[in-house]
Amino acid sequence: MNTAVQILVSGLTLGAMYAISTIGLSLAWGAVGVLNMAQGGFLVIGGYAAYAGATYLGLSAPLALALSALAGAAVGAATYFFVIRFMLDCDNFETNVIIATVGLALIFENVILQAFGAYPLRQPVRIEGGVNIAATYVPYESIAILAASVTAMMAVAWVLARTRMGRAIRAVSQNRAAALLMGVPVNTVYLQVLTISGVLAALSGVMLSTITTLAPTMGYDPMLKAFIVCVVAGLGNMYGALYAAFALGILEASVQFFLGVRFGFPAMLLLIILTLVWRPYGVFGRGVTQRF
Amino acid sequence: MRDDASTVLEVRGLVAGYQDHEVLRGMSLALGKGELVTLIGPNGHGKTTLLRCISGLVRPSGGEIRFGGESIVGRRANEIVARGVVHIPQGDLLFPEMTVADNLMMGAYLPSANAAAETRLKEVYELLPALQERRFQIASTLSGGERRMLAIGRGLMSGGQLLLVDEPSLGLAPIAIEHVYSVISSLRQRGWTILLVEENVNRIIDIADRVYLLDAGRIVWEGAPHTLFDHQELLEVYLGS
Numbered sequence: 001m002n003t004a005v006q007i008l009v010s011g012l013t014l015g016a017m018y019a020i021s022t023i024g025l026s027l028a029w030g031a032v033g034v035l036n037m038a039q040g041g042f043l044v045i046g047g048y049a050a051y052a053g054a055t056y057l058g059l060s061a062p063l064a065l066a067l068s069a070l071a072g073a074a075v076g077a078a079t080y081f082f083v084i085r086f087m088l089d090c091d092n093f094e095t096n097v098i099i100a101t102v103g104l105a106l107i108f109e110n111v112i113l114q115a116f117g118a119y120p121l122r123q124p125v126r127i128e129g130g131v132n133i134a135a136t137y138v139p140y141e142s143i144a145i146l147a148a149s150v151t152a153m154m155a156v157a158w159v160l161a162r163t164r165m166g167r168a169i170r171a172v173s174q175n176r177a178a179a180l181l182m183g184v185p186v187n188t189v190y191l192q193v194l195t196i197s198g199v200l201a202a203l204s205g206v207m208l209s210t211i212t213t214l215a216p217t218m219g220y221d222p223m224l225k226a227f228i229v230c231v232v233a234g235l236g237n238m239y240g241a242l243y244a245a246f247a248l249g250i251l252e253a254s255v256q257f258f259l260g261v262r263f264g265f266p267a268m269l270l271l272i273i274l275t276l277v278w279r280p281y282g283v284f285g286r287g288v289t290q291r292f
Numbered sequence: 293m294r295d296d297a298s299t300v301l302e303v304r305g306l307v308a309g310y311q312d313h314e315v316l317r318g319m320s321l322a323l324g325k326g327e328l329v330t331l332i333g334p335n336g337h338g339k340t341t342l343l344r345c346i347s348g349l350v351r352p353s354g355g356e357i358r359f360g361g362e363s364i365v366g367r368r369a370n371e372i373v374a375r376g377v378v379h380i381p382q383g384d385l386l387f388p389e390m391t392v393a394d395n396l397m398m399g400a401y402l403p404s405a406n407a408a409a410e411t412r413l414k415e416v417y418e419l420l421p422a423l424q425e426r427r428f429q430i431a432s433t434l435s436g437g438e439r440r441m442l443a444i445g446r447g448l449m450s451g452g453q454l455l456l457v458d459e460p461s462l463g464l465a466p467i468a469i470e471h472v473y474s475v476i477s478s479l480r481q482r483g484w485t486i487l488l489v490e491e492n493v494n495r496i497i498d499i500a501d502r503v504y505l506l507d508a509g510r511i512v513w514e515g516a517p518h519t520l521f522d523h524q525e526l527l528e529v530y531l532g533s
């Protein structure tokens with residue numbers, strides 16, 4: 001019982017973090033064909049923004065979190081204005097964006113390195129304490145991460161399903177030319193998606209740094225995990241990503257508990273290989289049918 | 293060439309292409325209010341590209357397009373539809389994962405169209421009752437004929453004055469083609485100005501006011517549809533019929 005609760009808590013916390021890292025990535029790819037390799041950089045900037053807000057400006061935790069979200073939005077929007085916007089009409093947009101955002105990721109990492117140094121920092125924006133559930137100590141931090149990521153995902157789902165902006169995003173993702181013909185300002189949709197994705201990444205950066213530490217390179221691991229989730233779920237499939245993230249979190253926690261911590265990541269890689277063999281388009285993805 | 297105040301659309305010396313392949317080489321035509329004009333000509337000679345230039349999906353490299361007296365050349369597609377140019381594209385370009393009703397509502401995305409959405413939806417369902425029956429169905433599960441109807445209905449939801457229809461008979465069974473053309477005729481009676489692309493001359497003889505024959509990116513003949521048959525040489529050269 002005790003073990004099961006422990007694995008569940010740790011798995012759900014991991015899953016929640018994977019989910020929120022993935023959702024921004026998945027949204028940008030699914031809606032506008034941007035496979036954002038700088039997503040990890042967004043996340044690092046979000047984490048450091050909260051740190052800077054709390055440390056230098058003396059902001060309270062909620063305000064520091066808000067500052068982080070703002071920084072994420074700004075970085076997302078800037079990515080559109082300074083990079084993506086100029087590439088929209090070029091051939092092989094999707095491939096070129098990958099290369100351009102790899103470059104961005106390097107810039108972000110080095111800017112943070114210059115500004116804050118390479119030494120890992122403790123994230124001051126956190127909730128201390130915990131509670132005992134079934135004789136297992138559960139940090140409030142884990143509960144907060146789970147709650148925040150579920151809330152964020154529900155908010156994104158609501159925006160996509162119910163708002164005018166969400167309808168436009170879905171339309172662009174399903175058929176860009178048709179969306180244009182309906183009067184959807186497609187460029188604005190790119191901006192909106194990148195901004196939302198920036199906010200989600202920044203918040204996940206704060207959460208991640210509370211359970212690990214702040215470091216300029218801390219974005220790579222969650223990004224790798226986010227890609228794994230995307231591959232398993234089917235890239236661009238947001239709801240699939242949600243299930244896959246939690247399933248993978250629990251899988252990783254179980255493997256770490258029963259086989260040892262070092263087997264957690266190999267187990268995920270094995271799962272990718274099996275997925276690619278069994279369903280190359282992802283568990284929740286659909287095969288692409290081309291009609292001629 | 294028409295040149296009076298009732299001119300809805302005027303295209304002059306339009307040049308356009310993809311990469312280094314020029315498709316339109318100085319294309320000129322004009323449509324008067326309420327006219328149904330058909331563009332015929334062999335495949336791959338610029339009919340679809342012309343429509344895509346007018347609606348803003350393709351940016352021409354030269355020439356002029358005027359709609360309602362104002363230049364729209366080089367504007368973005370979402371601005372052009374807001375001015376009243378509705379493009380029903382080849383291959384329908386539906387939103388495959390949305391329901392029929394949601395596809396129609398996407399047609400009313402613009403604020404101006406959204407305000408009139410309820411009335412227009414009623415009109416569309418009246419004109420195309422099959423869509424109402426299937427309003428909760430996902431668009432990708434529709435038959436070819438139904439998809440075409442949905443593409444037309446979605447276009448009508450935008451509202452406007454000029455309808456660009458690209459090969460509405462493409463890939464459909466004869467009975468569905470007949471239905472599509474009866475719908476187009478009734479749209480014309482409702483006051484739309486229509487520019488229609490069609491490969492099959494026989495389809496348009498009875499409904500078109502004028503015909504433009506297009507070859508290698510230029511207009512090579514213009515006239516009333518029935519007089520086309522007085523020019524057997526044109527038919528033979530350009531359409532091979």
